[in-house]
Amino acid sequence: MAEGLLSRYMGTKEASLLWGYPQNTISRWCQQGKIPGAQQTAPCSPWLIPKDAVCPIAKPHK
Numbered sequence: 001m002a003e004g005l006l007s008r009y010m011g012t013k014e015a016s017l018l019w020g021y022p023q024n025t026i027s028r029w030c031q032q033g034k035i036p037g038a039q040q041t042a043p044c045s046p047w048l049i050p051k052d053a054v055c056p057i058a059k060p061h062k
Contacts, residue, residue: 015053035053
């Protein structure tokens with residue numbers, strides 16, 4: 001993967017840590033098109049999520 005591409009995207013693990021949702025939930029949102037700009041380079045490859053993407057579901061504040 002090109003260096004420039006890595007600097008603009010994060011994976012589902014990073015998004016999971018950033019947004020506080022399980023990694024499989026992030027993957028499901030990508031599959032459902034809920035994260036604009038999320039893409040795969042090939043079927044079954046890791047998801048590439050734009051680093052400036054916003055979590056599609058806001059966590060309630062406690």
